[in-house]
Amino acid sequence: MAExxxxxxxxxxxxxxxGDPTPAREHSVFWSHWMSALEGDAPSLVERHDGGTGVxxxxxxxxxxxxxFESLGGVRIGARLQLPPGDTPIRVGLVSTHGYAVSxxxxxxxxxxxxxxxxxxxxxxxxIRGFAGSRLDTGDLQxxxxxxxxxxxxxxxxxxxxxxxxxxxxxxxxxxxxxxxCRALRRWLTGRGAGGVPLFLHGESFGGGLAxxxxxxxxxxxFDRARIDRLVLALPTMGDWPWRHAHPVRAxxxxxxxxxxxxxxxLGEIIRLRLRLLDSVVHAGRVRxxxxxxLAERDEIVPAPTAAAVFNALRVDPGRxxxxxxxxxxxxxxxxxxxxxxxxxxxxxxxxxxSREPIESMPAWLDRMNPGGDDAAxxxx
Numbered sequence: 407m408a409e410x411x412x413x414x415x416x417x418x419x420x421x422x423x424x425g426d427p428t429p430a431r432e433h434s435v436f437w438s439h440w441m442s443a444l445e446g447d448a449p450s451l452v453e454r455h456d457g458g459t460g461v462x463x464x465x466x467x468x469x470x471x472x473x474x475f476e477s478l479g480g481v482r483i484g485a486r487l488q489l490p491p492g493d494t495p496i497r498v499g500l501v502s503t504h505g506y507a508v509s510x511x512x513x514x515x516x517x518x519x520x521x522x523x524x525x526x527x528x529x530x531x532x533x534i535r536g537f538a539g540s541r542l543d544t545g546d547l548q549x550x551x552x553x554x555x556x557x558x559x560x561x562x563x564x565x566x567x568x569x570x571x572x573x574x575x576x577x578x579x580x581x582x583x584x585x586x587x588c589r590a591l592r593r594w595l596t597g598r599g600a601g602g603v604p605l606f607l608h609g610e611s612f613g614g615g616l617a618x619x620x621x622x623x624x625x626x627x628x629f630d631r632a633r634i635d636r637l638v639l640a641l642p643t644m645g646d647w648p649w650r651h652a653h654p655v656r657a658x659x660x661x662x663x664x665x666x667x668x669x670x671x672x673l674g675e676i677i678r679l680r681l682r683l684l685d686s687v688v689h690a691g692r693v694r695x696x697x698x699x700x701l702a703e704r705d706e707i708v709p710a711p712t713a714a715a716v717f718n719a720l721r722v723d724p725g726r727x728x729x730x731x732x733x734x735x736x737x738x739x740x741x742x743x744x745x746x747x748x749x750x751x752x753x754x755x756x757x758x759x760x761s762r763e764p765i766e767s768m769p770a771w772l773d774r775m776n777p778g779g780d781d782a783a784x785x786x787x
Contacts, residue, residue: 417703425646425687425715448589468539470513475590478582484539488529497526497760506612604635614642622692640700645686645716658707690719705735
């Protein structure tokens with residue numbers, strides 16, 4: 407298989423890429439509106455079961471979602487709760503979400519987090535609204551229409567130019583789903599005597615894009631003590647839109663946005679504003695917790711320079727964020743690349759280990775953070 411597009415940028419410059427963190431003029435107005443829509447008690451995490459009604463109703467599009475909670479607009483969000491085995495006590499709560507092209511049942515994610523669960527991590531995997539397992543109230547928002555426009559474009563072309571109209575776009579609604587998942591898990595843990603344990607967050611690709619603003623909005627707000635204590639990002643998307651507009655892609659959700667802009671040129675300014683309001687680079691500056699991030703030297707689904715820009719924008723002390731580099735991101739280009747992705751998963755398990763702080767567990771990985779075991783000093787920003 408051919409190597410992914412490098413957009414004419416070498417690996418060193420790709421990993422050093424910096425985006426513009428300046429918020430849009432309307433940023434504060436929109437996010438105040440968004441936050442006010444989520445005021446109130448934390449949602450309850452409810453077990454789904456045969457014959458259940460309301461939140462407990464099983465979603466036939468993915469019956470392996472064991473639990474659910476209500477998110478923005480009363481939308482029921484499916485989730486799967488994976489607990490530590492046997493008598494292992496819960497020492498951490500972890501919320502995770504999925505990539506954009508998800509197709510397997512949510513139970514397929516169990517093996518990814520089984521090693522962490524064995525160390526005392528209670529994992530809540532969620533399905534964003536409109537994806538299988540979370541379609542009771544929205545229907546299927548994932549399958550592309552006849553023009554090839556899928557989930558990422560739903561509501562993005564709402565014609566009102568009022569800044570609050572960005573709430574019609576499904577993406578900020580999805581950030582709310584992840585935000586509410588953290589609150590729901592914290593409430594569930596509290597009800598079982600584990601309310602004081604740390605709360606971690608994980609997102610890959612599309613999920614990584616969602617995780618950055620969700621973590622930022624939970625930072626310092628005291629929402630049911632749902633502040634994120636550790637964050638894992640992998641190839642995070644939705645960052646550095648000024649760069650992305652100038653560098654078209656040939657696959658992934660970015661293509662759908664390009665098609666929408668071409669189809670609705672009269673709404674170009676509004677669409678670009680909405681993308682800027684949710685730009686992961688802008689929100690990364692509010693993240694303060696330790697972060698482990700997988701980045702690629704080349705990636706044409708999530709352009710590698712833009713993922714690096716998200717990492718580089720994180721306002722985390724250099725000794726508390728770690729960059730794990732793979733040759734190619736969203737591409738199957740051989741066993742060597744696949745092994746690097748698998749190695750990241752093992753590194754992630756150590757990062758999530760509740761018995762050690764990351765500053766204790768990550769030094770053992772420093773000589774493996776870059777392909778080929780490059781200089782360890784270059785692996786941490």
